[in-house]
């Protein structure tokens with residue numbers, strides 16, 4: 001089932017300190033997640049939750065997410081439009 005971006009935005013408050021509400025990382029060791037596909041975002045969140053992928057911060061965060069939370073928060077970050085500018 002496709003996630004709900006409005007519910008996802010609400011859930012993303014728990015992510016904002018590190019990833020920003022806009023998906024642009026606030027710290028150098030944190031990845032930007034704006035505009036990544038829902039397929040990729042959901043896969044990574046489930047991998048953190050199951051322990052397949054491990055990170056001291058993300059593993060704890062992901063443990064508290066339901067399947068619906070993952071679908072919704074992934075829908076929110078995937079819906080953010082990004083622009084890129086190539087270096088000269």
Ligand code: HEC
Pocket residue numbers: 011012014015016017018019029030031032033041044045054055057058061073074
């Ligand atoms: C305390 C800081 C912190 C918070 C809060 C946090 N994250 Fe993360 N997140 C990280 C770090 C650090 C990584 C990189 C982990 C690694 O190196 O494997 C990461 C990685 C990720 C990735 C993998 C990105 C990629 O490109 O592979 C996703 C997806 C993600 N976070 C989503 C979320 C979501 C959704 C939330 C909120 C529910 C959240 N994070 C909350 C710190 C945080």
